Amino acid sequence: MIGQLSAAVAHEINEPLTALLGYAQLAAKCTGLPKQAQADIDKIVSTSLHAREIVRKLLMFARKMPSRVGEVDVNDI
Numbered sequence: 001m002i003g004q005l006s007a008a009v010a011h012e013i014n015e016p017l018t019a020l021l022g023y024a025q026l027a028a029k030c031t032g033l034p035k036q037a038q039a040d041i042d043k044i045v046s047t048s049l050h051a052r053e054i055v056r057k058l059l060m061f062a063r064k065m066p067s068r069v070g071e072v073d074v075n076d077i
Contacts (some may be wrong), residue, residue, distance in 0.1 A: 007062035010055045017055065021048040 024044040027033075033041070 003062040006058045010058040010062065013051070014055050017048060017051055021045065021052065024048060 024041055028038070028041045028045060
């Protein structure tokens with residue numbers, strides 16, 4: 001269940017994050033921006049890349065959680 005939740009959260013975060021990163025990268029290519037605007041866009045790009053790495057790790061965590069269904073003896077556990 002934790003793996004499924006992680007995958008769902010990662011997917012929901014990844015959708016807007018991809019759009020944000022894409023638009024920030026497009027804005028960074030604009031010429032003639034004020035230095036502060038360029039610095040802000042660079043910060044958005046670097047922070048988005050960091051968030052994307054966190055999402056990637058969440059997805060890796062979700063995949064490592066194999067589900068097993070079966071009978072168990074509660075007394076043994």
